[in-house]
Amino acid sequence: MLLLRLKQFLHAHRLVSRGDKVLLAVSGGPDSMALLELFCRLAPELQLGLHVVHLNHQFRGAEAAEDAEFVRQEAAGRGIPATILSYDVPAYRDRQRLSSQDAAHRIRYALFLQVAKEVGAARLAVAHHRDDRVETVLLNILRGTGPEGLRGMEAQRRWTRKEGLFIIRPLLDFSREEILEFLKAEGIPHRLDRSNLKPVYLRNKVRLQLLPLLEKEYNPALRDCLLSLSDLMGDVDRYLGDQTHRAWKGVLLSRRQGEVVLDREKLVPVPAALQGRLLRHALEGLLPGMRDLTYRHIRGVQELAARGKTGTSLDLPGRVTARISYGKLYLFRKGRKKSPERGQPLNLAVPGEALLPGGREKVMARVLRRGEMPWPPLREREALLDYDRLAGPDSLTVRCRRPGDRFQPLGLKGTKKLKDFLMDRKIPRQERDGLPLVTRGGDILWVVGLDIHDGFKVTGETRRVLHLQIQGVGTPDLPEERDDAACSYRRPKP
Numbered sequence: 001m002l003l004l005r006l007k008q009f010l011h012a013h014r015l016v017s018r019g020d021k022v023l024l025a026v027s028g029g030p031d032s033m034a035l036l037e038l039f040c041r042l043a044p045e046l047q048l049g050l051h052v053v054h055l056n057h058q059f060r061g062a063e064a065a066e067d068a069e070f071v072r073q074e075a076a077g078r079g080i081p082a083t084i085l086s087y088d089v090p091a092y093r094d095r096q097r098l099s100s101q102d103a104a105h106r107i108r109y110a111l112f113l114q115v116a117k118e119v120g121a122a123r124l125a126v127a128h129h130r131d132d133r134v135e136t137v138l139l140n141i142l143r144g145t146g147p148e149g150l151r152g153m154e155a156q157r158r159w160t161r162k163e164g165l166f167i168i169r170p171l172l173d174f175s176r177e178e179i180l181e182f183l184k185a186e187g188i189p190h191r192l193d194r195s196n197l198k199p200v201y202l203r204n205k206v207r208l209q210l211l212p213l214l215e216k217e218y219n220p221a222l223r224d225c226l227l228s229l230s231d232l233m234g235d236v237d238r239y240l241g242d243q244t245h246r247a248w249k250g251v252l253l254s255r256r257q258g259e260v261v262l263d264r265e266k267l268v269p270v271p272a273a274l275q276g277r278l279l280r281h282a283l284e285g286l287l288p289g290m291r292d293l294t295y296r297h298i299r300g301v302q303e304l305a306a307r308g309k310t311g312t313s314l315d316l317p318g319r320v321t322a323r324i325s326y327g328k329l330y331l332f333r334k335g336r337k338k339s340p341e342r343g344q345p346l347n348l349a350v351p352g353e354a355l356l357p358g359g360r361e362k363v364m365a366r367v368l369r370r371g372e373m374p375w376p377p378l379r380e381r382e383a384l385l386d387y388d389r390l391a392g393p394d395s396l397t398v399r400c401r402r403p404g405d406r407f408q409p410l411g412l413k414g415t416k417k418l419k420d421f422l423m424d425r426k427i428p429r430q431e432r433d434g435l436p437l438v439t440r441g442g443d444i445l446w447v448v449g450l451d452i453h454d455g456f457k458v459t460g461e462t463r464r465v466l467h468l469q470i471q472g473v474g475t476p477d478l479p480e481e482r483d484d485a486a487c488s489y490r491r492p493k494p
Contacts, residue, residue, distance in 0.1 A: 002182050006038050006170060013155040015168040016123060021049040022168075023121035025112060026075070026082075028054070028067040028191035031127035033074070034179045035171060037188050039125065040078050051119045052082035053112055057089040057104050060195065067191050074189070083115050101201060109159075116165055128153055129171040129179060134223045135206050137230050142206075144295060146276075147240060150233035244277040251278060259332040260286065267329060268306050275302055279331075283320065286333050292317035305329050311429070325428030332430075345399035348438070350466065354398055356436065363398055363438065363448075364469045373458070373465045381471070383438070383446040385456045387464040390440060397439045401432065407444045409451045418444065425450055438468055 010016055024039060026032040036052065043050055052075040056068045068084050075082035093103035116124055133153045140149030155172050159165040171179065183190060199205045215222050247270055253261040260282045267275060276298050287293055293316065301322045304314050313323035323330045346354045346363075353364040367387050377384050405418035422432050427450075438446040445453050446468055458465060 002034075002174065002178065003038060003041055005173060007042065009155070009173045010042075010170060013168075015156055015170055016046060016048060019047050019049075020123055021051065021119065021121040022123045022125050023112065023116045023119065024050060024052050024080075025108075025124060025126045026052050026054050026071050027127075027193070028071045028074075029127075029193055029196075030183055030190045031129055031171065031176075031179055033188055033190040034174075034182055035125060035127040036074065036078070036080075037183075037186065038170075040080070049121075050080045051115075051121060052080050053115045054082065054084050055108050055111060056084070056086040057107070058086060059090060059100065059104075060193075063194075067193075070189075070191055081119075083119075085111050085115075087111065101203075113160065113165070116159075117163065122165060124159060124165070124167045126167060126169055127171055128169045129174050129176055130227070131176045131207075131223070133172055133230065134226050135203060135211065137226045138206055138211065139203060142202075146295075147233050147237040150229060151237045152230040152234075154234065240273065240277060243274055244281065247274050247278060248281060252282075253328060255285070258286070259330065262305075262329040262331070263327065264305055264324065264329045265327045272302065275305075282331055283316070286320050286331060287316070287318040301329075301331075323430070325430070326426040328428060330428065330430065345397050348396040348398050350393055350395060352395075356398070356470075361470055363436070364471060365396065366467050366469075368465045368467050370458075370463055370465060374467070380449045381469060383448075383452045383468040384458050385445060385452060385466040385468070386458055386462045387466040388462070389456050390445075390466060393440050396445070398436055399439060400434060401437060405437075405444065407447060407451075408454045410454045410457060412454055418447070421447070421451075436470075 016022060022039065024032075024036055026036050039048065039050060042048065052071065054068055054071040056064045058064065060067075068086070072082055072084050087107050089104050089107050090100070092098075092107060093100055096103065098106070112124055115121075137150060137152040140152070143149075153169060153172060155170075156166055156168050159167045182188075196204060197208075199208050211222070219225060251262045251267045251270070253263050255261070262278075262282060267278065270278065279298055279301050280293075283293065297316050300314050301316070304312065304322055304324060308314075308324040310324055310326050313321055315321055319334045321330075321332055321334060323332075346356070348354045348363060348365055351366045353362050355362045373384060374382070375384075401418055401422075406415040407418045407421050408415045409421060419432075422435070427435065435450075436448040437444050438448065443453060443455075445456060448470060
C-alpha cells in the first residue's frame, strides 16, 4: 500500500522521470531506511539509477561511526553504490560561530552537492515526512515568519540553477507512524539517533513537548490544521513569487559581487508585500542564509527607501549597508573594492586597447575617416572626438579622478570642477572615485558614460575621428543600428 501511494505521489508532483539518477540521503534512521527500501523496489519499474550518500557529522563519536558502517552494509546488500563521508562539523561550527544544526545543514548539503555532480545525479532524495512538515511550520511560527515560512516544506525545490539539480521529498505524504509500521511489517532494520529523543534542540522540544501539549489541551486536529495552512500559504507564496519575479526586472538597475542597486523611484510605489520580497531577494546574495535578518530590518530598508535623503544609510546584519543616493537604493557589503582602482593610470595606445582593472571590460581606441564614423554614438559606451584637434596623439591615459580635476562638458564654454559636474549629473558619491576618465595631458577628454570635452567635439570641419569605446571582454563589436534617442550628442553639421 505504501509503495502504491509513493508511486502516485511521485507522479503527481513530477519528482522523478524514467531513467533518472537519484542520490538517496541515508542516515540509517527509520525514515531514510524506508526511503531506501521503497526506492529499491521502484527502481526497476522506473529504470532509476540509485546512489546512496551518508555523512558522519562527528557529533556522536563511535555511535556515528557505527551508523556509517550500517549504511554501507545496507547499501551493499541491495547492490547500490554508496559514498560514505565524514566531516568535522563541530570544528566548522566553532570557526563560523554557528549553531550545531545550522553548521550540519550547510556542510551536509555542500558535500552532497559534490557527490551528486560526481555521480551524475539529477535528484537528491531526502526522507522528510508529514510530521517533519508540521514541525517546520510550527517552528517557523515560533521564530516569526512570513508566507515563505508558513508554506513549510515542499515536495520539490530547485537545488542549483546552473546544473539543474533538485531536492525531492518523496515521503511528505506519509506520517512517522506509517513509516514505522512499514519498517516493522517488512522487517527492515534501522538505527536510532538517541539525540533525537532529548529535548535539547528546539525542533526536539517542539516534537516531544509542544506538539503533544497543543494537541491534548487545545486542538486534537492541530497537525491537519497546520498542513492545511501550509497548503494555502503555498498557493499564496507561489503567486507572490510570480509577481516578485515580474517586478524585479523593473526595479533592478545593476547587480554585481557585493552590491545590488535598485531603482528607488520604481521600488517605492510597489505594494508593501512585494516590496519586502524584492528586498529579501536583493539581499540573498549579500547575506548568505539571510542570517540574523529580521522583519524589522526589512521594514527599516523600506522606510529608508520611502523617506531617506541622499547620503542616509542603514546598517544591516553581516556588514551589509543600505544607502540612498539620489534615485537609487544601494545594498552592499562593506569592504568591497572599487574598480578601476585609484592611482593606477593605464596607457591607451592610439590605435589600441587597454584592459580595465577587474578584467571584465576594456577601452578601445581607433582612428576613422569622417565617413566611417558611427552615428550617433552610444553614450554609455562610446565617444567621438576630433582626432586632428588633439594633434594626433599616439597614446592617451585612462585614470580615475584626482583632487582639482576640471572638465569642460559638451556645450559649456568654460571648465568646471569635475566634482561639481558629477554632482550635477547626480552620480552617487560611492561611484565617483571609480569612474574611468580618458585623458590627454591635463585635459579630460571623456568622462566615460557621461560626456565628452566640448573643445574636441566633432564638427563640420572634422576629417578624422577618434573613436573611443568601452567593451566587455569577449563581446562582439557594437551593432551598426543605433537609436538616436539614446544619444545626447548633437549631430555635427556637414
